[in-house]
Amino acid sequence: MKDTGAGQDTDAEDTGAEDTGAQDAGAGKDTGAQEAGARCERVARQALGLTDLRPGQLAAMTALARGRDVLVVMPTGAGKSAIYQVPALLLPGPTVVVSPLIALQRDQVEALREHDEAAASLDAGTSAGRRRTTFESLRAGETEFLFCAPEQLARPDVVRDLAExxxxxxxxxxxxxxxxxxxDFRPDYLRLGSLAxxxxxxxxxxLTATAAPPVRAEIAERLGLRDPLEIVQGFDRPNISLEVRRMLDDPAPEIVAAVREEAGPGIVYTAVRRQTCRLSGLLNEAGVRAAPYHAGLRRSERDDVHGRFMAGELDVVVATSAFGMGIDKSDVRFVLHAEVPGSPDAYYQEIGRAGRDGEAARxxxxxxxxxxxxxxxxxxxVPDLETLTRVAEAVAEAGPGSDRKALRERTGLSPRRLTLLLDLLERTGAVELGARRVGPAPGGPGPATAAELARRLAERRRDVERTRLEMMRRYAETGDCRRRFLLGYFGEQLADPCGDCDNCRAGTAGRQPEESGPFPAHARVVHRTWGAGEVVQVGEDRLTVLFDTAGYRELQLDAVLEQRLLTEAPPGSQLR
Structure with a gap:
């Protein structure tokens, strides 16, 4: 229930915590922040039973309670839910929570109800009567939390009722x-900025568990965050031992042997659907209780595999990346990858499903x-010019306030495909996107020019994706500490080797050099060809720079210095 003694201190002044969450909001720069922090602590204790808040939680709660946007990156199990639940009980209106998984929504609703907090969820299976009752309860102030999937927010009636x-x-x-x-880009999320x-x-x-610097920058841009408090906590998972096994032939026999050596449940990830059935079959032949999981299975089949794994009736799930969010099983002891993933982002998210109980995992x-x-x-x-032009022409001909459904019928494209193309066209300045409507942007380029610009954007996005794959190759082939490599990718520096990866155990990992050179980690730099970027890793003889438009690039330090390839960026330059 709402904290009636909270007051309405909802301005967006400084909470006292900058970008790491390390400072307590109660030690902020003004009395308002201190008072808001004290109220958050009281509500956390009284409503949710939280007596010891974790690093970063109070700063984020305090900022939200005062009406300031926040961007929080914390591992699963670190208390992200409490970050919004506490200020929700201090702010005057209801709270809308967008979550991609129905099962996860229902779990969160039940958890809140156990604390006597009114919560409801909305999905495609919600009846008209229950939907009506839910919104009546929200309007009456009887329900505080509404959980819904992004697909629901594409419905004009839902947006209208939420606005009311x-x-x-x-x-x-x-x-x-x-x-x-x-x-794991989802086009349905693109509407959330206009929804706000x-x-x-x-x-x-x-809120998210894993986001490298460019992901954080794009989250802020697409959601239209205003002066957000950014809190990034704890990418390191020291209880997970890291290893890469170089294979010359089919890794299936090695994977089966590795699984049989492990104690406890685990996940085997593979890049293609057919491999899930093949590997799970080989594991079952070896006496391991295994099942495949991929997006091509019927929902009932996927739900069955998920339920059996969570209940301990399966030892291993062999899955594509579709087996991901909502797998909050604390005792997963290993995560194996049969093929290299597409990026360190995907890899770190997937291995992070191991060892959530804090015990050793691999x-x-x-x-x-x-x-x-x-x-x-x-x-x-990359989308072809003909299709992009067709969409741009359809928007221009329909005029302001066109309905998305009408555009789908006009272009013959699926909702997902149309959303992706409209997003590209919006970025060219040719299209304006609202929560429900689409229209041509005044003064924007014509359809043919917009299509050409959109295609170039798509090509640049593809090229950047490939630099992320190159970083994954570097992780697989490095002789240095693997944990240090991954943490550096996400913007955290580890000076000493971790001691618990295969390279550290083999003695090939060295100590990180002192950052006394001209380009330390996080320095903003400019390259003569690739433009502005940020140094994300500093090695003994090389730099890794994340360029704003060219992605991740590894540069030999000697060449950088001799040829003056990099210069210091102007003050205030930010990643975009």
Missing amino acids: VEPSLLVVDEAHLISSWGH RALGRPAIAA AVLFYRPEDLGLQRYFTSA
Whole structure:
């Protein structure tokens, strides 16, 4: 229930925590922040039973309670839900939580109800009567939390009803799904920025477990976050041992042997659907209780595999990346990859499903260089000019306020495909996207020019994706500490070797050099060809730079210095 003694301190002043969450909001720069922090602590204790808040939680809660947007990157199990639940009980209107999984929504609803907090969920299976009752309860102030999938927010009637209840907080869970830089991009998330405006622009909490710097930048841009407090906590998972096994032939026999050596449940990830059935069959023949999981299975089949795994009736699930969010099983002891994933983002998200109980776990990548070709194929698609032009012409001819359904009928494209193309056209300045309507942007380029510009954007996105795959290759082939490599990719520096990866055990990992050179980690730089970027890793003889438009590039330090390839970026330059 709402904290009636909370007051309405909802301005967006500084909470006292900058970008790491390390400072307590109660030690902020002004009395308002201190008072808001004290109220958050009281509500956390009284309503949710939280007596010891984790690093970063209080700063984020305090910012939201004062109406400031936040972007929070914390591992699963680190308390992201409490970050929005506490300020939700302090702010005057209801809270809308966007979550991609129905099962996860229902779990969160039940958890809130156990604390006597009114919560409801909305999905495609919700009856008209229950939908009506839910919104009546929201309007009456009887229900605080509404959970819904992004697909529901594409419905004009849902957006209209939500706008009428005047939510004070919009929560975007799994926020990395809005980013084309991310490993699991979902077009349905693209509408959330315009949704926030349609709802009267409440405070926004963007939450995710894994997001590299470009993903964080795009989350903020696409959601339209205003001066967000960014809190990034704990990418390191020191209880997960890292290993890469270089393979010359089919890794299946090695994978079966590795699984049989492990104790406890685990996940085997593979890049293609047919491999899930093949590997699970081989594991069952070896006496391991295994089942396949991929998006091509019927929902009932996927639900059955998920349920049996969570209940301990399966030892191993062999899956594509479709087996992901919502797998909150604390005792997963190993995650094996039969092929190299498309990026360190995807890899780190997937191995992070191991060892959530804090006990020792293992992550093993079975690496064949030829498997990189499959991932390059996955990133090769670029929309053709004819289709882009057709969509741009359809928008121009329909005029302002065109209905998306009418555009789908006019172009013959699926909802997902149309959303992706409209997003590209919006970025050219040719299209304006609202929560429900689409229209031509005043003064924007014509259809033919817009299509050409959109195709160039898609080509650049593809090229950047390939640089992320190159970083995955570097991870697989490095002789240095693997944990240090992964943490550096996400913007965290580890000076000493971790001691618990195969390279550290083999003695090939060295100590990170002191950052006394001209280009330390996080320095903003400019390259004569690739433009502005940020140094993400500093090695003994090389730099890795994330360029704003060219992606990740590895540069030899000697060449950088001798040829003056990099210069310091102007003050205030930011990743875009």
